[in-house]
Amino acid sequence: MLNRFKSVVSNVMGGLPAIPHQTEIPEDPNSLQVKFHYNRPDFLFLTSDEVELTADHISRPILVPRCVNKLPWKAGYAEVINAGKSKSNEDQATAMHFHIMAHMTETLLNKTDNQVEMTDMANTGGEFDNSLEYTYFAIFDGHAGTGAALMASNTLHKHIQERLLEVKDLLLCSNEDKMNDILKKRNMSANVNLPTKRITKDSLVKGALETAFCDMDEQIARERTTFRIKGGCTALVALFFGAKLYVANAGDCRAVIYRGEEIIPMSTDFTPVSERKRIAYLGYLQPELLHNEFTHLEFQKRVHRRDIGKKILCRDALMDGWFYKTVEEQDLKYPLIYGEGKRTRVLATIGVTRGFGDHDLKVHSSDIHIKPFLSPVPEVQVYDMTSCEHTEDDILVMGSDGLWDVMTNQDTGRIVREDLRKFSQNEDSRYTSAAQELVSKARGHLHPKGRGWRMENDRPSSGDDITAFIIPLSQLNSPSCSINTQNGHIPEKLENG
Template sequence: MLNRFKSVVENVMGGIQSIPHNTEKAGNPESLEIKYAYARPDFLQLTHEEVHVSADHASRPILVPRSIERLPWNAGYAEVINGGKSKYNEDQAKAVQFMLKPPCVQPNSEDNRVLSKKKTEPVELKHITTTNLSIKNIPCTYFAIFDGHAGTGAALMAMNLLDYHVKEKLLDCIDLILSKKGLLPPQSPGAEQNSIYAATPRYGMTSKESSISVEDLVCGALEAAFVEMDNHIARERTTFRIIGGCTALVALFFMDKLYVANAGDCRAVIVKDGTSIQMSKDFTPESERQRLQYLGYLQPELLHNEFTHLDFPRRVHKKDIGKRMLYRDAQMSGWAYKTVEEGDLKFPLVFGDGKRARVLATIGVTRGFGDHDLMVHDSNIHIKPFLTPVPEVKVYDMTSCKHSEDDVLILGSDGYWDVTSNEKTVDLVLESLKHYHKGDQSRYTRLAQDLVMFARGLLKGRAWKTEGDKSASGDDITIFAIPLYRYKPLNLGKSRTSQTNSIPNS
């Protein structure tokens, strides 16, 4: 056991790249077909040669889209590979707009009549058509960053498929969303079970259902989509080569709200009027200590009698037995004293501090996708039960105020935030934007490039340094700079008869 944990400590000191993934359960992944070949985001429009050049760890070129029109609202994007931490850039990104079509479609002529409750007299249902809806298509704008680790497989799969799962989960509840917005036409009294609404009846709604808001439904759709994405990876990992895991940060503009769903340590920050509004929480082993400890407390078998759910300010040794030492458990935010017992000599569930904190002395993330076969080094202890794909979702009302051309949403991977604060980001945004005319559509791309350049720093000797000769980020860095003024909230109106079926200019 001692030798094993010597190796574990070496893994913690060496970072996530030195962590082995146990492959006995899922077969040898090297023999499996690759699900998605390594690539950079489509909107960059890189050639194969350019992808190869972008992985130069010595020069670390900053990449921006060749055409800004490939991104919604001419949003800015920039990325750079790490300084040798991993072979490839394990960050991935996606930006796409899609339409949600309400479930009520124009019936065929033969479907315009259904039986009434008595099943003897047909009832005309001509009013159940899309022309009676206030809008035919609901636009959604989606931005996402995926920070991969121990391989590119999970990040590539999430980049390609998560938006599909988000769309499917939104479609599951779009009828209820429209109903709550007053945008569905009334049902015929005789069409409760036989009309095209039969799959989603809205009669007899309970008080609990009535109290559920549109925000609740969209947040639930995002949460369910994240869980389904992780399940999708779990199902296919024995068929395709999907190595590693990834965190995920999604910004979804839907109707009149911005929804930010975060599972990991990427971060979303709104810069407005010279201030910052943090739209996500950084989930780390330290910030999620109580959740992890509570799971270890409820299911001690997951710890295999080799880890303890208790937290001590330092490693406990045999010489400490019988002495009093500060500790805390899952129910405690503060510290108290206890007498050290032999069982306290086990490794702590959360081992290390700060960026070196690790779950079961193995992995430095607590939320995201993948890592289904990851185990503690040289053991049968699974890590996955302590990791969750469920995101925290925060909501921002896009109609609460008027946004200027200098108001932006910054999405950044942890490679950026490791060396930059929210306050510093505000300064960088304001300083960068004032150099570019407000009518310049490329100003947000240049902003993203400036942010990445600051975090990457300059190569001085053999080290990357930022301002003040401080250590720059050696990690992959990815930035979206999204102009908030370009978002046009959906005009829902108050009357079906007065609405048009046009799609807002997004």
């Protein structure tokens, strides 16, 4: 087993690609249906021929919506495919505005067309006094295939709808005192006389997002034997609900608010490095998951047989600091988490720790399942939209890791602010232009002497799929833009940066 992992870790640390994901699939995978055929986001309105052109790894065309009112609040969006890492763009994105009537049934949740939600609500006569209204943006960064990202982009918002509807009567209360009075009366009617916790509306929305993410992962687990759902994906959701912005993140995509010169991070990048304690502690509690081949201990350096009997700095699962440990035979197992920076891997296989899918993923040439160490549960951060009066230049930037691999929060803010200054505040395309400029800077240009894709400062640019939303915060109380897929504008050509 040790020899098996030598090449894996060597690849991870030596700059070569990691061992591909190994999955258990039916004997005839072609017998499985494809639930969602590969496509680019609906709001781009691309023809099948144009979708093929987007996969050109040589020119890497930057895609933007040509009809900006197809996105809520005329938000900006841009994307570009990778530089040959995978055949298709494995990123996906979704943006919708919802009015959910208090009396709506599950019929609405079964609709798939973006405009259906808007149309059904228009037929209610426009009485929205008892409705849940929210706006939804999401980015899904796929890996080892497009299946999980496509599944999530077409389905996650329905799980969120269902979970919000479960607590709609509480969310529709005028204040939290009345909401807790209702809960108290329900407990009394159920003959529950024990003390109860006070509940906030924020905690209900957070709970809806957290359980919806788990529901999404469970659906993929159930349907992977019926439908062809390849790989996994990370997920980043921005939910504008009431006077609050809720950002739910499971993975290494990132959301940042830019308010004037102020930078407000709205998510945490979850990586094997940042999640070392959670993953190592699970390995400590359930050593059977490691099959006696890995160790939850972390040494300052990779230990070898010649180190037996020597004292080397080490730390245990929940430790931040280091202590000296005398190396023993059992310490020669491969570390549960090993590598440096972006090349750090869980069980020498995967570089992400949260998201959807990967249910059949195993360590190379073994029966060690990796899914127990991966979590679909998101971190949810809340931003009060009434905390200040936002200007037209106050924005939320959401991006996949292809953007943030080469851009700092400061770089991103500078690039977006400079581009926004080129437009008057009432120009519809200003946020789309800023998104295109941001993605263009991260993608860079193909070096004429064969040195690959480079940024303006001659640093290597992002070779990954890149996706970015730029969402104006000042538009929260403005009428939402209609998302009409039936009469959508088809771009005449792709934008080639």
